[in-house]
Amino acid sequence: MSNRSRLPRRAKGPGALVTGGSRGLGLFMARQLAERGCIVTIAARDAGELERAATQLREGTGATVRTAVCDVRDRAAVxxxxxxVHQRDGLDLVIANAGVIQVAPVEAVGAAEFGDAMDTMFYGALHTSLEALPYLKETRGRLGLIGSVGGLLGVPHLLPYSCAKAAVGALAEGLHAEAAASGVSVTAVHPGLMRTGSHRQAEFGGDTAAEFGWFSTAAGTPLLSMDAERAARRIVDAVIQRRARLVLTAPAKAAQLAHGVAPGLTTRLSGVAARLLPSASDPGTLRQGAEAGEPRNSIAKLVRAWGSARNDRAVRRANQQEPGPRTSS
Structure with a gap:
C-alpha cells in the first residue's frame, strides 16, 4: 500500500463509517478499512444481517468493528x-453506500419505486453527507459517495436506480467543489457491474424470471463484471487519496466515454438493447432475486448458470445468502 493510501495516525485508529455496510460492496469496503487499522462502524437496517457481517469482519481482520441499525432515509436517525460515531471513535472517513436495486421495465414500476430508490440512494447519501461534513471539517476528513455507471447514462430496466445514482453523482461533484476549501475531500465513485451477489437481494418486476436471468448473468460474466473485493480496494484507495472521481470496469469507462462523445447515438443504442430485454408481461409486485425464479427456457438456464457462476460464489462471502430488508447494494 502506497503512502498516498494511508489514513491519519490515531492512538486508537482512524474512525470510519460505512452506510449499507452489512453486505455486498459495503461489506467489502468495510473490510478494506478494517485491514488498514480503522475502527469501523457499519450501518444498515437489518440487525441480524449487521451482526453476521460484523462477526465476519472481526474474525477476518481482528479489527474493532461496530454496528448501528439505521435507516438512512431518516435524517434524524443519521x-x-x-x-x-464522532463522539466515540472520531470521524475521519465516511462512505455513503446504502442502496436498492430494482430491475424491471418501466411499465412494471411506478412512482413508488422511483421514490424508494431516491429516498434510499440519493436522500440517504444527502443525509449522510450533510450530517458528516461538520465533523469531517474538524479532521480534514474524507467522504465517498457511491454512484454507478447507471448514473452516468440511463440504463433500460434500471431506471429508478439510474435516476437516483445520477443525483448521487451530481451531489458528489458539487460537494467536492464546495468542501475543498475546508480541507474535506469528496470522491464520486461510479462502479460498473460487480460480482457482489446482489442478484439475490435485488428486486425484479415484469417477467421476473427473465429479468433475474439477464441481470444475474451480466453481473457475473467475466469482462462485463469486476471482482467486488478488488473493486472495494480501489474505491477505498481513491477515497483515501482524495481523488475527485473514480469509474470502475472497462465497460463502464467505455460507456461513459461513448455517452460523453456521442450522447444521441448512445441513447439510440440503448434503445436497441432495450428491445432485447424481457417485456412487461406481468406488471405485478416486485420480487426479490431468491423468489424471482429461473428462466423457463433450457438454453437460457444454461446461459444464466454459466454467466452467474462467479456471482453465485460471492453470495456467502458478501453476506447476501438470506433475503431480508433492502439495505445495501
Whole structure:
C-alpha cells in the first residue's frame, strides 16, 4: 500500500463509517478499512444481517468493528448515528453506500419505486453527507459517495436506480467543489457491474424470471463484471487519496466515454438493447432475486448458470445468502 493510501495516525485508529455496510460492496469496503487499522462502524437496517457481517469482519481482520441499525432515509436517525460515531471513535472517513436495486421495465414500476430508490440512494447519501461534513471539517476528513455507471447514462430496466445514482453523482461533484476549501475531500465513485451477489437481494418486476436471468448473468460474466473485493480496494484507495472521481470496469469507462462523445447515438443504442430485454408481461409486485425464479427456457438456464457462476460464489462471502430488508447494494 502506497503512502498516498494511508489514513491519519490515531492512538486508537482512524474512525470510519460505512452506510449499507452489512453486505455486498459495503461489506467489502468495510473490510478494506478494517485491514488498514480503522475502527469501523457499519450501518444498515437489518440487525441480524449487521451482526453476521460484523462477526465476519472481526474474525477476518481482528479489527474493532461496530454496528448501528439505521435507516438512512431518516435524517434524524443519521444525525444520531454520525454524532455517536464522532463522539466515540472520531470521524475521519465516511462512505455513503446504502442502496436498492430494482430491475424491471418501466411499465412494471411506478412512482413508488422511483421514490424508494431516491429516498434510499440519493436522500440517504444527502443525509449522510450533510450530517458528516461538520465533523469531517474538524479532521480534514474524507467522504465517498457511491454512484454507478447507471448514473452516468440511463440504463433500460434500471431506471429508478439510474435516476437516483445520477443525483448521487451530481451531489458528489458539487460537494467536492464546495468542501475543498475546508480541507474535506469528496470522491464520486461510479462502479460498473460487480460480482457482489446482489442478484439475490435485488428486486425484479415484469417477467421476473427473465429479468433475474439477464441481470444475474451480466453481473457475473467475466469482462462485463469486476471482482467486488478488488473493486472495494480501489474505491477505498481513491477515497483515501482524495481523488475527485473514480469509474470502475472497462465497460463502464467505455460507456461513459461513448455517452460523453456521442450522447444521441448512445441513447439510440440503448434503445436497441432495450428491445432485447424481457417485456412487461406481468406488471405485478416486485420480487426479490431468491423468489424471482429461473428462466423457463433450457438454453437460457444454461446461459444464466454459466454467466452467474462467479456471482453465485460471492453470495456467502458478501453476506447476501438470506433475503431480508433492502439495505445495501
Amino acid at each position: 444525525r444520531d448515528l454520525v454524532r455517536e
